[in-house]
Amino acid sequence: MCGRYAVAKESNELLTIFDVDRAGDDLPGANFNIAPTTTVPIVVETTDDDGTLVTRLEAARWGLVPSWAKDPSAGSRMFNARIESAADKPSFRQAVRKRRAIVPATGYYEWRTSAAGKQPYFIQPEDGALFSVAALYEWWRNPAAADDDPARWLLSTSIMTRPSAGALADIHDRMPVMLSEDVARTWIDPSTSGDASLLDRVLDASGAVASATAFHPVSKAVGNVANTGRELMDAIPEPDDR
Numbered sequence: 001m002c003g004r005y006a007v008a009k010e011s012n013e014l015l016t017i018f019d020v021d022r023a024g025d026d027l028p029g030a031n032f033n034i035a036p037t038t039t040v041p042i043v044v045e046t047t048d049d050d051g052t053l054v055t056r057l058e059a060a061r062w063g064l065v066p067s068w069a070k071d072p073s074a075g076s077r078m079f080n081a082r083i084e085s086a087a088d089k090p091s092f093r094q095a096v097r098k099r100r101a102i103v104p105a106t107g108y109y110e111w112r113t114s115a116a117g118k119q120p121y122f123i124q125p126e127d128g129a130l131f132s133v134a135a136l137y138e139w140w141r142n143p144a145a146a147d148d149d150p151a152r153w154l155l156s157t158s159i160m161t162r163p164s165a166g167a168l169a170d171i172h173d174r175m176p177v178m179l180s181e182d183v184a185r186t187w188i189d190p191s192t193s194g195d196a197s198l199l200d201r202v203l204d205a206s207g208a209v210a211s212a213t214a215f216h217p218v219s220k221a222v223g224n225v226a227n228t229g230r231e232l233m234d235a236i237p238e239p240d241d242r
Helices: 011-017 072-077 093-098 166-170 181-188 196-211
Strands: 004-007 031-034 039-047 053-062 080-082 100-105 107-114 117-125 131-141 153-163 174-176 213-217
Touching (some): 004 100, 011 053, 039 153, 039 181, 093 100, 093 131, 100 153, 100 181, 196 213
Antiparallel strands (some): 004 107, 100 131, 107 117, 131 153, 153 174
16 A cells, blocks of 8 residues: 555646646646556755745656665566655655655555455545645655756656545555545655654654545455556445455
8 A cells, every 4th residue: 555546637637736836847647547657746945045946846756765675676666665664764754854745646556455365445635636646755766867858857756645544444554644624734844854753743644634525345456557548446345355
């Protein structure tokens, strides 16, 4: 968890929803079956030379590549960061301190395991809005690329997770850290110290967001990354073992 999610909004819609000041290059479109290593939209805040705070929508590879990694393949296993331990992990601790992001999500997929096998569910805000998922980001420089190569820098991200709460715990033991509106901007503000008190505040506030979710079973077709249609989010009858 979380290994698949959906963004049903185009990037131009996200610009408005998140009141973005600047849009990055090559922003991805809507995607209903996002898997690790996919390019995804993230919301970050940076400070201009004059001290102005700027909200940006950028394209990032899902799977954080630490700055010290030898190549991008290191990020293929780092698509999630546990909020309980991320601040102590070498791969994430610098990002926790000063490179935090929002990952917009229409909803996410999770698999419930039973005697009958694994059944995917789609989990989304009950009001039909977007999740603002707590995330980290990092820049990795390709040592083989020339200084004037525009591809020399790779932006990557990792979604933060927490123990599941409420009804969601019946589906899976982990869930994304969902940001409440009152802490989302604090989370991405680069002047905010990424310390234990911030993590505790975000974790506490995420419980209320998690309690306002809806979920339903979906087709097992979502398990194949080649399937990308909007219908992957559609409900199917509840399995007999439920």
